[in-house]
Amino acid sequence: MRKNTIDIITLGCSKNLVDSEKLMKQLEANGYKVTHDSDHPQGEVAVINTCGFIGDAKEESINMILEFCQAKEEGRLKKLYVMGCLSERYLKDLQMEIPQVDKFYGKFNWNELLADLGKAYHSEFAIERHLTTPKHYAYLKISEGCDRKCSYCAIPIITGKHVSRPMEEILDEVRLLVSEGVKEFQVIAQELTYYGVDLYKKQMLPELIEQMAHIPGVEWIRLHYAYPAHFPEDLFRVMRENDNVCKYMDIALQHISDNMLQKMRRHVTKAETYQLIEKFRKEVPGIHLRTTLMVGHPGETEQDFEELMEFVRTARFDRMGAFAYSEEEGTYSAKHYKDEIPQEVKQQRLDALMELQQEISADLSHRKIGQEFKVIIDRKEGDYYIGRTQFDSPEVDPEVLIKVENHRLRIGSFHRVKVYDADDFDLYATIVK
Known part of the structure; x- marks a missing residue:
């Protein structure tokens, strides 16, 4: 147990990782040595940044907290703090059920931890971070929260409404990171395409990405977590005209049957989805599309699932992830639908979908031989x-x-x-x- 050393443990998505990196910078500015390795904790203080998105992620977060509680009980740790999405969502329950934790923080008030440690928040380092990624790439979070109300999703409950970061602040952060050796930026948000609507009264993602592309030293920009409804189509031009904007789009489509899209409250139709994919490939030749799909949402029939399989066969996504529906309390689905599709049916559908995608991925990979x-x-x-x-x-x-x-x-x-x-x-x- 090293004195004056704090271990940060990050669970969940890259958006959480950015928060951890900001906290690490603040702790270092206050004289702490900070590590970021859950397998080899060294410090007398640990901070766990939790995920609360779906059942498996929540379970992983709870298990990690309990593991560090045991370390504390055995005298291998002095203080244990918990922050992040799980903590934001279940603060009171966690305080009651895991009293070994010294303090729980939500997703947005982690800087209070500094005061509890008797330290100050350094506002001059507001856009600075201790990168945990290899130094040539970084995640760039451009907004927080989500105004979409998809039936199954707890993110708006956890993060609140969409809040865009000012464009100049983001561009300043990019310039700073470039000066530190970063060449590649993964642009992330809960929902990229809504960027700017709250601050500038219109979708500003195309303008932000174009301005980023003009910063000397920015070699690659890659976009993650877009939403298909009301897609800002000027982005096609930006991707086409700027060589350093990767021909890559991560756009979560979730399903294709109109029945499911309506039940999921996605505000997009099957026909519009097919049109959008066609437009991507026509407007940005060579683009690689990554998507995420869901099986087993309440109301999904065998016919809906067959439509989804046919969609994957037809669209031939370059990259695809999928997961089975798990009911999240407080969501529209939990309040209005019954989670009555058996777990084994969900798993069978998930396996079939991923098996199909593996065949497509193998074919697409082999077509690159010689290129x-x-x-x-x-x-x-x-x-x-x-x-x-x-x-x-x-x-x-x-x-x-x-x-x-x-x-x-x-x-x-x-x-x-x-x-x-x-x-x-x-x-x-x-x-x-």
Whole structure:
């Protein structure tokens, strides 16, 4: 147990990670040594940044808290603090049920932790962070909260209404990160396409991304978590005209049958969804689309599921994730629908969907054999350098493996490669001289 050392443990999404990085910077400004490794905690204080999105994430957060409570009881930890989405949502319940935790904070008041430690919040570091990612890329959170009211989703309950960050503040943060060596930005929000509506009375995502693209040193910009209804179509032009805006869009579609889209309160139809995908591919040639789909939402019939399977066959998404519905208290679904689809049926549908996607991914990967791509090198692992193309986001997407022999590559450097082999997801490539 190291004196004056604090362990930060982050669970859940990259938006949580940004909050942890901001807290780490503030703690360091107050003289603490800070680590970010849940497997090897060293400090006398631990802060767990929790996720409360779906059942599995909540369970993981609870288990992590209990693990650190045990460390505290055994004298391996002096103080334990909990923050983040789970804490925001179940603050009073957690206080009663896990009294070993010294204090629970919500998602937005974590800076009170500094005062409780007898330290000050340094406003001069408001846009600064201690990056936990490799130093060549960073996540950039442009807003918080969500005004959508999808039936199944607890995010608006946890985060509240959509609040955009001022554009100048975001651009200042980008310039600062570039000066620290960041070349690649993963732009994130609960809902990207709503950016600017609260501050500027119109969707400002295209303008923000265009201004980011003009900042010297910004090599790649990748967009995550868009919403299909009222998509800001000027973004197509921005992606087409700016080489450093990756031809990649992460857009959660959830389902395709009109019956399910209506039940899910998605404010988009099957026909509009197909049109949007067609428009993406026509307006931004070569774009790779990532989506997330859901099975087992109340009311999903076998016919609805067959429509979803046919959609995946037809759309041939480059990247796809899926999950089974789990009821979240307080949501529209929990109040108005019965969660009556058996768990084994949900699992069967999920397995069938992912099996289909694996076949599509394998086919799309093999079609890249013989092609050349620009890649960024993330790390060295065993006999390979591991890189990514503009079509691959860190952690969630396929990677490019380049044999170490005959090459000395710098982490964070860009190279041109030629693909010589592929498996279901990853590519194998050699450097093009």
